[in-house]
Amino acid sequence: MNKKDIEAIYPLSPTQQGMLFETLFAPNSGIHLEQSISTLQGNVNVSACEQAWQRIIARHSVLRTGFVWKEQEQPLQVVLRQVAVSLEQQDWREYSLLEQQAQLQAYLQSDRDRGFNLSQPPLMRLALFQTNENTYQLVWTSHHILMDGWCGPLLFQEFLSFYQASSQGQDLHLKAVRPYKDYIAWLKQQDELQVKEFWQKNLKDFTKPTPLGITAERLDDSVNQAKYGEQEIYLNATNTAVLKSLAKSHRLTLNTIVQGIWALLLCRYSNEDDVVFGITVSGRPASLLGIESTIGLFINTLPLRVKLEQQEKLWCWLNNIQSYNLELRQYEHSNAGQVHKCSELPGYLPLYESLLVFENYPVHISALQSADLKINISDSRSIGAQTKYALTFLASVNSELHLKCVYDQRRFDSADVGHILEHFLKLLNRIISDSEVTLQTLLEQIPLEQIPRVRHLQKSVPVTEKQVVQTQRTPVEEVLAGIWTEILGKECIGNNDNFFDLGGHSLLATQVISRLRDAFKIEIPLSYLFESPTIAECAQRIETKIRTGEKLETLPIKPVSRSENLPLSFAQQRLWLLDQLDPGNHTYNEPTGVRLTGLLNITALEQSLNAVVSRHETLRTVFTTVEGQPVQKIQPITDITIPIVDLRVNERSPQQREAQVKRIAIEEAQRLFNLAQGPLLRVMLLQLDETEYVLLLTMHHIISDLWSMAILIRELADFYAAFSQGKSLTLPYLPIQYADFAVWQKKWMQGKVLETQLTYWKQQLQDAPTKLELPTDKPRPLQPTYTGTTQSFQLPKDLSDAVKLLSQREDVTLSMNLLTAYNTLLYYYTKQEDILVGSAIANRNRSEIEGLIGFFVNSLVLRTDLSGNPSFSELLRQTREVTLGAYTHQDLPFEKLVAELQLERDLNYNPLFQVWFAFQNIATPDIQKLTLSLPDLTLSPFETNKQRCPFDLGLLLSEQPEGISGCFEYKTDLFESSTILRMTEQLETLLRCVVTQPDIQLNQLVEKLKESDSQKQLTQEKEYKNTVRQKLMKIKHKSNMNSN
Known part of the structure; x- marks a missing residue:
């Protein structure tokens, strides 16, 4: 654009910004494209028609507007001084009526496909098709970002005036109109705090979208292309007149009555008495004189919250709705995104899934007429706002009330939509016939069997084009986007995409925080990402921290001299002490196995193992004492030879060989380590036949954890892939080793850092019970x-999906949800209202240590208060708060906490907690799910049963594509297998209850579990009696035969 051609430049309104992003997000979808089809009757002067539209464009600056966003801090709208619009003309008189209709539909589709380049005004097109001697079809196509439905009648009136003047050779001068930029300036002057307070008050305690009916099923991920259907109904003219009269007598608008009817239907469909749906408002501020004639985009979509008291009188209740609408007028300009933030819904859930549009434009334009031209607006269509909602109702009234429903065919069957429209009419007619009807009576008009069934739409991760998602990015947002892309493994992440919707979880969140610490040199709490889970929100908080000058207090981890005595980390100290107290214990052996299938190059395998051992000092570390204090001692690099056990001899069957492999694996897992002599890594290769091997790897926990085992196997595979092909390999350089981390930890975990961490944990665990009184089967x-x-x-797939959906609705992670269920189950068994559960955290919250093999994992104590008969939803919120607090203070080693609390040591009881909980996401390093393909060789997991349990009871759950799987780990000295099996069944029963009734009270849940147990016991007794009866009958039958 040439500067001389520019009349004005100013920002976009919030609604325009949303439309710009959505258009760029899906440039070929036709979203927000508006088409109006009018029939012109008369001797049309085509030249006058063109001149009239050109005068309109010259008169209204918004019609000369284009949009720029590339290389801009914020998108801008640019108004040109002059813009020309052409009128496409075609003569269709030779076609039949059917052919003309086909031609028109073809043109409309091709016109939609063309779309608009938003940077090139005018963002409107005109086409005129002559269908017979004095009849024309005028197609007006524009982009919704310019104007709303209010503007159409105004522009057509002006068109008729300019056309008549031009065709008569006259020069018409209309009164000047207020430009759209005045509205943008007005927006900047509004009190955002007042708007925020209004919405916070009106959306308080609203925590989940209103269901539109009974959930029927979840849609498959592949069903992602929206397809919309339409149905409509009419209230006859007689009843419409009565309804208008009733509205007038009660000083209500028809809009309010229609809103009330939809609110009632939603209450019936959702079985809730507090519902929210969307409504459209004109958005034109009354304080701006002349704004009613301004052409521009003012319309807004905002939530309407309606609460129902069934005994309340209908007209009083409707008056309350109208009062809300009146109060809303001064907030019609509210930014929809900011409104959502004022609610208690997580950002990835919509405030509402249904929209009610009551078309109440200032001028009715179904027909306009001058002396020589008549205009009939026969059709108008748009692809835009309604496509974001499952249901959109378009209401308009002339002599008849007309209601059209646009619905997502993925979500609703046409029969159900038909019922919805019938219900609308039924309630309207009931009000007309009995104006004193109660709300309860109206609700009862809707049969339960006709409540619509809604398919839940699987949320898919948005994938946008690069130029779209980079729009409006600040430098901080750019850095954040790069980190998210690396951690999540997804390209083109948008500023408003939710981290947890994209596959993020607490483990990945920790890695993000680590990267942010390195990038900005500030300390960022993990809670930031949970509370501000989008790039835009998180960047704002980081920028605030940077502006306030907060500096990073964390010491850098630097290499230290190996000539000095190297201390143990806090975690290592505890394991070393336990080994001194109980030296004959294999509890902290960490075994795993890998099945190797194919042509194995044993020499290359040994070279690979030696390369990994050379790379990681911790694999060459032993633990000795100097002056009574334990120290790490790193052994020199020596070649390791892998012992091979040949199981091919004696012509054993495959089943016998497999049994022997398992026996050897158990023996190897239980073989003791000597911490002072080492090595603390053992390797053994079992050969089953010419192309099948099992590699057994066992490390002591003092040098390893689950994450480390995954690193070991991956690096072993990487080296093998190179060495087996005669190539070399250089993996990324490790700037520090585990011993450097141990030295750093001792220096850092003191002073203010230690005080802050200890203060939190001491307060969190004040007066906490030290033991969980879990009933056992054995002493x-x-x-x-x-x-x-x-x-x-x-867990069944349907239940797994329902648990995930509940997590999204309640704004908790899947892990938090399942932990809450576990705590509830523990309460059922112990009746303790104060429960402590241990949970492991990877504790790799610094980028330097992510690639190291070593003992980093830390134990967190998660305390739950179940007193006061809380609901499950309340427990979820408590778990979220407790978990985030623990994550934020995860750096205090569990061993240091135990020492500071001066707890009495008892080898029979783990300090603070005796039960544990662990959750693995799909992205969590998990050697049991690791499958790798190498040259001539495939690596797959070999399950090793450690047959040991350091805690009384543990629950390990993992998220897999097929659903949630899990296992209870338990001490066989304490529990029978039948008890644990019953626990798995009770956990499923509990979860099925809470996914349908998240607000169920704790005591009610306990009763549900008792009922389930009783029912199962009765079933088992019945089955036992049937079995005994059948046996007795067989004995009697046999006895009778013998006697004969």
Whole structure:
């Protein structure tokens, strides 16, 4: 654009910004494209028609507007001094009526497909098709970002005036209109705090979108292209007249009555008495004189919240709705995104899924007429706002009340939509026939069997084009986007995409915080990402921290001299002490196995193992004492030879060989380590046949954790892929080793850092019980053996999906949701209202240590207060708060906490907690899910049963594509397998209750579990009696035969 051609430049309104993004997000969708089809009757002067439209464009600056966003801090609208619009003309008189209709539909589709380049005004097109001697079809196509439906009648009136003047050779001068930029200036002057307070008050305690009916099923991920259907109904003219009279007598608008009817239907469909749906408002501020004739985009979509008291009188209730509408007028300019933030819904959930549009334009334009031209607006259509909602109702009234429903065909069947419209008419007619009807009576008009069934739409991760998502990015947002892309493994992440919707979870959130610390040199709490889960929101908080000059207090982790005595980390100290107290214990052996299928190059495998051991000092570390204090000692690099056990001899069957492999694996997992002599990594290769091997790897926990085991196997595979092909490999340089981390930890965890962490944990655990009184099947042995086993289970896919959906609605992670269910189950068994559960956290919250093998994992104590008979939803919110607090203070080593609390040591009881909880996301390093393909070789997991359990009871859950799977790990000295099996069944029962009734009270949940147990016991007794009866009948039958 040439500067001399520019008349004005100013920002976009919030609604325009939303439309700009949505258009750029889906440039070929035709979104927000408006088409109006009018029939012109008369001897049309085509030249006068063109001149009239050109005068309109010259008169209204918004019709000369284009939009710029690239390389701009914020998008801008640019008004040109002059813009020409052409009128496309075609003669269709030779076609039949059917052919003309086909031609018109074809043109409309091709016109939609063309779309608009938003940077090139005019963002409107005109086409005129002559269908017979004095009849024309005028198609007016424009982009909704310029103007709303209010403007159409105004422009057509002006068109008729300019056309008549031009065709008569006259020069018409209309009164000047207020430009759209005055509205943008007015927006800047509004009190945002007042707007925020209004919406916070009106949306208080609103925590989930109003259901539109009964959830029927979840749609498959592949069903992602919206397709919309339309149905309509009419209230006859007689009843419409009566309804208008009733509205007038009660000083109500028809809009309010229609809103009330939809609110009633939503209450019936959702079985709730507090509902929210969207409504459209004109958005034209009354304080701006002349604004009613301004052409521009003012319309806004805002939530209407309606609460129902069934005994309340209909007209009083409707008056309350109208009062809300009147109060809303001064807030019609509210930014929809900011309104959402004022609610208590998570950002990824919509405030509402239905929209009610009552078309109440200042001029009715179904027909306009001058001396020589008549205009009939036969049709108007748009692709835009309604496509964001499952249901959109378009209401208009002339002699008849007309209601059209536009619905997402993925979500609703046409029959159900038909019922909805019938219900509308039914309630309207009931009001007309009995104006004193009660709300309760109106609700009862809707049969339960006709409540619509709604398919839940699987949320898919938005994938946008790069130029779209980079729009309006600040430098901080750019850095954040790069970090998210790296951590989440997804390209083109938008500023408003939710981290947790994109697959993020607490473990990945920790890595993001680590990267942010490195990038901005400020300390950022993990809670930031949970509370501000979008790039835009998180960037704002980071920018505030940068402006306030907060500096990073964390010491950098630097290499230290190996000539000095190297201390143990806090976690290592505890394991070392336990080994001194109980040296014959294999509890902290960490075994795993890998099945190798194919042609194995054993020499390359040994070279790979040696390369990994050379790379990680911790694999060459032993633990000795100097002056009574334990120290780390790093052994020199020596070549390791892998012992091979050949199981091909003696012509064993495959089943026998497999059994022997498992026996050897158990023996190897239980073989003790000597921490002072080492090595603390053992490797053994079992050969089953020419192309099948099992590689057993065992490390002591003092040098490893689950994350480390995954690193070991991945690096082993990387080196093998190179060495087996005769190539070399250089992995990314490790600037520090585990010993450097241990030294750093001792220096850092003191002073203010230690004080802050300890203060939190001491306050959190004040007066906490030290033991969980979990009933056991067997008396606790005097000397613990740590002998244990597992009970695996799989939650059904439908239940897994429902639990995930509940997590989204309640703004908690899946892990928090499942932990709450676990706490509830523990309460059922113990009746303790104060429960402590241990949970492991990777504790790799600094980028330097993410690639190291070592013992980093930390234990967090999660305390839950179940007193006061809370609802499950309340427990979820408590778990979220407790978990985020623990994550924020995760740096205090559990061992240091135990020492500071001066707890009495008892080998029979783990300090603070005796039960634990663990959750693994799909993205969590998990060697049991690791499958790698190498040259001539495939690596897959080999399950090793450790047959040990350091805690009384543990619940491990993992998110997999097929659903949520899990296992209870338990001490066989304490529990029978039947008890644990019953726990798995009770957990499923509990989850099925809460996904349908998240507000169920704790005591009610307990009763549900009792009923389930009783029912199961009765079933088992019945089955047992049937079995006994059948056996007795067989015995009797056999006895009778013998006697004969």
